[in-house]
Each structure stands twice: as C-alpha cells, then as structure tokens.
Amino acid sequence: MTDGLVEKDDDNWYPQLRLHYFITMGREYLAERDRSKAKAQMEAGENALWKPDFNRGQLLPAVLLLEELNIRYFLTPGIMFRGSDVELQKLKALAVQHRYFIRDYLGVSVSEGLSGIAIIQRLLSKLGLKLSYVSRMGSRDKRERVYQFIQPKDERNVIYQAWQSRVIGVHQ
Template sequence: MVLTFIFPGARCPEVESQGIFEEVKLISRELKLNEYEAVADAEDISESGLKKLQDKKNKTKIERYQERKALLQQRYGVEVTTILVWRDDDGWYPQLRLHYFMTLGRELLPARDAATAKMQIEAGENAIWKPDFNRSLLLAKVLMLEDLNIRYFLTPGVMFRGSDAASLKLKQVAVENRYIIKNYLGISVSEGMTPMAIVHTLLDKLGVSLSYVGRLGSRGKRERVYEFVEPKDGRDEIFTKWLNLYIPDQPTQSINQFIASPCVHN
C-alpha cells in the first residue's frame, strides 16, 4: 500500500518503505505463530523414534515438528504448548536454567558443571576452546550473582529503592567487576547506570523483573519503588520436574540425563 502526501500521486519513499517493513514483520510473526502451533500439535514420538529422526538427514516438515516437540519435552519435562514453543524460541531456557541453579537446584550445580566439563572434554578429545568451555559452566555465573546479592531482590513483599543500602552496594560491586560481568554474563554495567537499572539488567538474565509500585518520599525527593512478584509463567512446575531428575544414588547419571540431551544448549 502506497500513501500519498502533499501532491496527488506523489509517493513518500520513507512511508512506503516503513509500510512494507511493518507488513513483512506481521507476516513473519504469523508464520512463526503457525510454526509454534504446528510443533505443539505434532504427534508425540518415543525416545527410539526421536533417535531415528535425529539420525535422519532429510526430514519432512512434519518430522521436524515432531523432533522439536520431543526435544522440548525432554528439555522442560512439561506439556509442550504454543506458548512454551514461543518462549523457548525467545531464549527462555538459559534464563530458567540460571534461575533454577541459583535457587532450587543450587546444591546440584557443582555436580552439573563437573559432568558438563567431563562430557565436553571427552567429546573434544581434550581439545576444547577455553572461552566456550568457561561459558558453559554455570557455577561462576551463579557465584557472581550471589556476590552481587541478587537473590535479595527476589524476595516477595520487600519494597526496593535505588537509595537502599543493598541497591547501592550492588551497584558498587557490579561497577568494580563490570569486565568480569561482561565476560561471564554478557551484560554491560557502567557507572552512569542507576542501581535499579543494574538490578533490572541482572534480573533479566533470570527471565524475571521487578514490578513498579509507585513513588515514595517527600516532595522533591520522591523515589521510584519496586517489588518482586513471583512470575506466573509455569517455571515452578518445570523446576520441580528438573529437581526430580536428580537421583541421589546415581548423581552422575541423573545429572548427565539433565544436561546431555541433544536439546540442551550451553
């Protein structure tokens, strides 16, 4: 569709290009949604069926949908819905995994990283690229977030402000370690950022955020206040499923089951 301005029959290239761009984006979203629905509606297959599909070179569209659905079932352990497929495509898994190992699965993290390291070393015949190897290990990321006291900001019922001692301390530690944070978490922190901006940036790595409550304080000193509200996105059910994968008598085997599935990307 071409819009005309000023003179009849005259075209504005910028408006025309923007219209085409928006139309392409809309079509792309519709195609993606159709694909997500197709994956969620795909026929369930067995583990042996999945293995056959993974070994197959030329797959039909239906087979690709079946394969992805099976991998998502392995990854999350819950029913695969259109929303779950969309969230996974949007990078939800790394956020959930970091949140899980920082909270409910914290005690399992050393074993998980040890199993990951062993698996990568064996797969690479002792020749692995160190940066990728370091990024695949989650313990350093979790320890960094713990040093920043980010779990405090996951406490329901607490009002958070930039002037709070915990917020100011977090900014201080984050700025002092901004290069390490950039290397391991992939986010940028600067002196010019407010404490709450840094908190929001860090929480985004877990796929959670603080909710804006309002402004408190006397006139001229009013300050934005936030609180943490538990996300209602189904992650609790997923975390429980993941925790149940751990077998106390067979820790290495159960940890490997959790991290070594082909659908798991470090």
C-alpha cells in the same frame, strides 16, 4: 509441553530458566553438572574442547558472581526497593567494581552512570525476571520510584519441579 512454553523457548527462555534454577533450588547440583559437562568434553577428544564454548557452558562462575552480588535478596517477594536503599547501593558498588566479570560471564554491561535499579533490572533480566514498579514515595522534590519483586506466573515452577524430579531420580 504447552504452546506457550514452546514460544518462550523460541525467545531464548531456557538459558534464563537454567540460571535462575541453579541460583535457587538447583544450586547443590551445579558443581556436579559443570564437572560432568567438562569431563564429557575432555573425553570427546582433543579437538572437541574449544575454550570459548567450554567457558560459556560452565554456569558456576556466573552463579557465584550473582551470589556475590546478593541477587537472591532481590528475589524476595514483599520487599520494597528504592534507588536510595542500602542494599541497592551495595549492589551498585560491587557491580561497578566487578563490571568486567559481569560483562564476561553474564553478558551485561554495567557502568558508574547507571542507577542501582537499572543494574538490578539488567541482572534480573538474565534470569527472565524483573522488579515491578509499585508506587512513588517522598516529597515532590525528593520523590523516588518504589519497586518490588513479584513472583512470575510463567510456568517456570512446573519446569523446575520436573528438573528437580529428574535430578533426584539420578542421585538415588
């Protein structure tokens, strides 16, 4: 492990990576992961299962919520996003509708007063990601900022490949 990875881990990078991994390439292993964690806690004894810790350890509800919000669409490199885009308006409406679930499962506050861009940036931050500002479009009185997802160059792909190899080795 490099010094940079150790430093990032100290900054709470692991939960962000884990959530991003299970939304993308590790999705098929998530239900089994949650099931085995639950089973281990139940087998550890009656006092070992504390509901808040148990619920926090289960990632499937958070992943299902992010899937419902169509988060993977916003992780597509090359697509430009503006606040007026239909997909961002849909995301905002769904996020406001499910704001209490978002708060409980992701720890993100959402309100009607936030823009679609602000909401997606908050959600992406839970994955250690963001949309990057690329330009402005429109006439002077109707100018909008334009954002785009740019794949991070933070070594997460190396970690994901290691996790994938480990999981595949277990399932063979």
